[in-house]
Amino acid sequence: MTVCYFTxxxxxxxxARRIGGTLLSIPQMMRQKKIEIEDDAVGIVxxxxxxxxxxxxxxxxxKAEIKTDYFFFILxxxxxFEVSLGHAEVAARERGWDLKYxxxxxxx
Ligand SMILES: Cc1cc2nc3c(=O)[nH]c(=O)nc-3n(C[C@H](O)[C@H](O)[C@H](O)COP(=O)(O)O)c2cc1C
Structure with missing residues (x-):
């Protein structure tokens, strides 16, 4: 599991620490030319x-290329948080990421 976080x-x-898995800082990743993440579960916090x-x-x-069967989003x-979660769901759908949770x- 990979957890991408912004704090x-x-x-x-x-x-993010409570959720566990591999923690990746979004501000740090945004400095990269390419962002590619593949894992069984990938989430944004x-x-x-x-x-x-x-x-x-x-x-x-x-920007991010995310390949996963289980995409999740925690606010x-x-x-x-409900309105923002709706925005997250729409943004995920636009990328073809099926928000599972x-x-x-x-x-x-
Ligand atoms: C600029 C700013 C705008 C915020 N707007 C909202 C908001 O519209 N609704 C809300 O419920 N909380 C809002 N908050 C509270 C944050 O979402 C909340 O404190 C969050 O847990 C901060 O996460 P962090 O400690 O990882 O930065 C806002 C906080 C900041 C700094």
Whole structure:
């Protein structure tokens, strides 16, 4: 399993570590010319920003070549993740990635 994560204040890094597998930093990968990930399960863990996905996640989902039978998406947020999860599902479908599991987690 590979978990691609984006974190600013650490919540998504915490979540990614709890999920386990191979952890890959999205900001670091975005410096690469090509991003190619193949694994039995590949997921993205990122925060909700302004009821949206962070811009870097949108760009990552356009740039990355991901091959997996099980694509998943986990959002951390302050109060609401459902709308952003909908955006993630649409962005994944545009790449032909079938979102098998998606959820979010709130603080407190
Ligand atoms: C610029 C910014 C915008 C945010 N917008 C939202 C939002 O619209 N909805 C929400 O529920 N949480 C929002 N949050 C809270 C973050 O999603 C939440 O704290 C998240 O867990 C941060 O993840 P991180 O610690 O991995 O960076 C926002 C946080 C920041 C910094």
């Amino acid at each position: 600013a204040s650490g919540n998504c890094l915490y979540a 990122c925060p909700v920003y302004a009821v949206e996905l962070p811009f870097m996640i949108v760009d990552f989902m356009k 951390t947020c302050g109060y609401e 998606g959820t979010g987690t709130r603080r407190g």
